[in-house]
Amino acid sequence: GTQQSDEHRLPRYVRVNTLKTTVEDVMDYVKRDGFTYLGEAVRLDDLNLKGKKFVRDLHLPELLAFPPKTDFHDHFLYKAGHIILQDKASCLPAHLLNPPPGSHVVDACAAPGNKTSHLAAIMRNTGRLFAFDLDAQRLATMSTLLLRAGLTCHQLANQDFLKVDPDSPQYKDVEYVLLDPSCSGSGMVCLRDNATADQKEEEEEARLARLASFQLRCLNHGLRFPRLKRLVYSTCSIHRQENEEVVAACLQQNPSFRLVHLLPQWPERGLEPLPQCLRASATKTLTHGFFVALLEKHSAAASAKQ
Ligand code: SAM
16 A cells, blocks of 8 residues: 555664764775765755665764664674664654653653663663563563664663652653653554554544553653653654644643643654644654654743742
8 A cells, every 4th residue: 555655755864873983884894885975964855865876864963874774683783783774753752852861761651662772872871771562572682783783871771661659769860751651553554554454444443542541641650750851752643633632632731741842844744732742743743653742841940930
């Protein structure tokens, strides 16, 4: 279908793993492999490439874009953990949360760990990164991945995030949370075809309601870390029920948090009334379908005025 062809039209994004190498070294390596560097993209259309060409992305500093279907899975740079094959939209949460080196961070639903490794790169492998996942199998894959990526600041736990005690002394310095919970996956252009076709509409509605209620519980739970400054929430869903509606309900229940207005130059915004948030799609941002919200705690001064 058309969605299948969308997927094949998306650029191949390559995130440079700065724990192991630099953007310059990766660029030199692929140039020696015969790719021509066209410079830094200045508009979205510059990411539409053909032949052996590549550019640097216009929004994310450690991201390179290659023509659709360029295959790096057998490449040395991939096998050695120097590059991570990650869609551009899925690089947004860690980039926007931007935890400083030395900080304490929670990755609530972390496997297979692409965002965990991105967080660690931003933290320069310092501080503490507490990563949780319910699924032991996915966690096993994740620990292999993180080893290859050179992470040393993380602590993995096979645990239900909703049962993690935010008041436990080990989390007393946690100021940043990344929450990327299970979702319908409706933004993944390759999955979309079979997802809804033969399913009854009521069944689909019930599934979305169950997911949304889980996502809201995770979000409320994530805000309970006593020293929390910022929480980033993301899904690879295109449904308002899992995105804007979850965030709006959470803000209503947690008046000491507000939304941060994200990347003014980003072309696709959260649906009304949440234009502070970002959306992503094959047509408007040349990525999979995605949603990101960043919540921050009001400063003490700001809350005192209310
Ligand atoms: N952030 C990951 C990444 O970038 O590689 C992808 C996370 S995936 C969208 C959602 C994950 O949440 C799944 O691995 C699933 O096993 C996990 N999960 C579901 N319920 C959970 C819970 N209650 N506590 C912790 N993890 C959970």
